[in-house]
Amino acid sequence: MQPFERDLANLRDGRYYAKKAQRPVTLKTASGVALEIPGPAVLAEVYALPWLRSRVDAYRSGSALLTRPIDISGEPTPIHQGELANELLAAIQQLPERTTTEAGRPYRDLGSTPPRRHPALDRST
Known part of the structure; x- marks a missing residue:
């Protein structure tokens, strides 16, 4: 397990966040079950x-995200945010299952979140 996967597993629900972007997001599945996933700022951090x-080595230039292979010099290139979002979603969906003693509810609920793709993030649109 990667350190960042362990940090995600260590998140617990019930914590107060002052900023809206840090607050957990509640989603409902088609069957009516409520899932609480970490807020976007917490999930990003x-x-x-x-x-x-x-x-990769990652940099920010205004609203653009620039990357280059690790330990290679040269100019970083912009990454398509739709591709990045889809890769990140795939990585989250591949997180190993954890029991209640191994991971908090945010981690377990995140693994249960149905796949979503936003058409605005697709390269084809």
């Missing part, structure tokens, strides 16, 4: 950024 940085 705890999982997404460490996951990305384990694969």
Whole structure:
């Protein structure tokens, strides 16, 4: 298990977050079950950024995300955010299952979240 996966598993529900982007998001499945996943800012800090940085050197230029292979010099190139979102979603869906003693509810609920793709993020549109 990667350190960022362990950090995600260590998240617990019931914590107060002052900023809206940090607050957990509640989703309902088609069967009516409520899932509570980490807020976007928490998910980015705890999982997404460490996951990305384990694969490439990442930089920000305004609203653009630039990457280059680790330990290779040269100009970083922009990454398509739709492709990144789809890769991140695939990585989250492949997280190993954990019991209640091994992971908090946010981790377990995140693994139960149905796959979603936003058409605006697809390269084809």
